[in-house]
Amino acid sequence: MIKVSGVTKKYPARLAVDDISFEVNRGEIVGFLGPNGAGKTTTMRMLTGYLPMNSGSIEVAGFDVARQPQEVRHRIGYLPESCPLYPEMRVDEYLRFRAELKGVKASARKAKINEVKEQCGLTEVGKRIIGQLSKGYRQRVGLADSLVHDPDLLVLDEPTVGLDPFQIRQVRELITQLAERHTILLSTHILQEVEAICERILIINEGKIVASDTEENLHRKLHACSIIEMEILAEKAAAVEQVGRLGGMDVRNASELADGWLWLEIEADSASMRVELFNLAVAEGWALRELSEQQHSLEETFVQITRNKGGDS
Numbered sequence: 087m088i089k090v091s092g093v094t095k096k097y098p099a100r101l102a103v104d105d106i107s108f109e110v111n112r113g114e115i116v117g118f119l120g121p122n123g124a125g126k127t128t129t130m131r132m133l134t135g136y137l138p139m140n141s142g143s144i145e146v147a148g149f150d151v152a153r154q155p156q157e158v159r160h161r162i163g164y165l166p167e168s169c170p171l172y173p174e175m176r177v178d179e180y181l182r183f184r185a186e187l188k189g190v191k192a193s194a195r196k197a198k199i200n201e202v203k204e205q206c207g208l209t210e211v212g213k214r215i216i217g218q219l220s221k222g223y224r225q226r227v228g229l230a231d232s233l234v235h236d237p238d239l240l241v242l243d244e245p246t247v248g249l250d251p252f253q254i255r256q257v258r259e260l261i262t263q264l265a266e267r268h269t270i271l272l273s274t275h276i277l278q279e280v281e282a283i284c285e286r287i288l289i290i291n292e293g294k295i296v297a298s299d300t301e302e303n304l305h306r307k308l309h310a311c312s313i314i315e316m317e318i319l320a321e322k323a324a325a326v327e328q329v330g331r332l333g334g335m336d337v338r339n340a341s342e343l344a345d346g347w348l349w350l351e352i353e354a355d356s357a358s359m360r361v362e363l364f365n366l367a368v369a370e371g372w373a374l375r376e377l378s379e380q381q382h383s384l385e386e387t388f389v390q391i392t393r394n395k396g397g398d399s
């Protein structure tokens with residue numbers, strides 16, 4: 087659905103996107119992550135044909151963005167970071183105007199507008215003036231606008247920025263529903279959003295793509311070892327020694343809990359080594375109430391991948 091090949095974008099004082107290549111397949115939901123100033127918005131604007139690139143090429147649904155911009159725009163629904171709505175217009179009026187502008191046939195316009203209003207939870211506010219709506223509702227109007235010409239691909243640039251937690255949840259649920267019918271490229275700073283919605287993650291840092299994989303694979307590649315937590319009833323020095331004798335394991339931390347149990351944090355070559363720890367507990371007669379692998383967070387993995395950069399203006 088998207089094929090980006092060797093794309094570079096230079097602003098007068100800054101190389102914003104540096105020879106990037108990536109693909110997004112039809113039906114995929116891809117999270118586009120990166121620190122501030124990494125090049126996400128610039129990439130999305132080039133992809134949607136709003137910003138020319140200096141070199142490279144982008145294809146959307148088989149059409150070249152530079153040579154066939156109209157074909158590309160028909161197939162993309164773009165929700166920019168700050169959605170340029172007309173605040174003095176009513177919701178219905180605005181969606182009619184946008185549908186016309188995007189070439190939706192007059193005979194199909196009314197039904198299509200009703201459909202996207204329904205999809206975005208806007209049915210009740212069609213007569214309201216956009217400027218008087220809450221930010222969450224304005225964002226929904228932006229989403230409805232991006233859907234009105236029935237695009238195959240949705241490009242969403244920080245769709246939940248500035249919303250309160252309740253609105254975030256609503257917009258996120260809406261995107262999840264849209265994902266059933268559309269290919270989605272979603273940029274966000276909210277990592278739970280990516281964890282909740284996306285199948286694959288693209289990470290851009292200083293204008294270069296530095297990772298492209300599922301969340302699970304990113305964790306696996308970055309964290310070669312597993313951290314296992316174990317709680318037992320045993321004497322500390324003896325337990326640490328016994329665990330240390332098992333090959334492929336190191337006790338990183340050990341502490342006696344207030345209720346008398348001993349907590350161990352163990353670095354192991356793999357999570358499957360929990361079986362050996364279980365067998366050891368049985369053989370030593372230790373009561374055991376916890377034996378689990380620590381989960382790595384996406385935040386931890388993201389920070390590690392983009393560590394060399396603290397953000398940019």
Ligand SMILES: Nc1ncnc2c1ncn2[C@@H]1O[C@H](COP(=O)(O)OP(=O)(O)OP(=O)(O)O)[C@@H](O)[C@H]1O
Binds near residue numbers: 101122124129
């Ligand atoms: N119109 C412009 N003129 C000059 N430099 C720009 C322009 N737009 C962006 N930049 C610079 O290009 C770099 C990439 O910016 P971009 O907005 O693409 O990053 P981003 O990843 O979307 O950041 P954020 O997460 O903060 O929105 C930044 O250093 C930014 O300052």
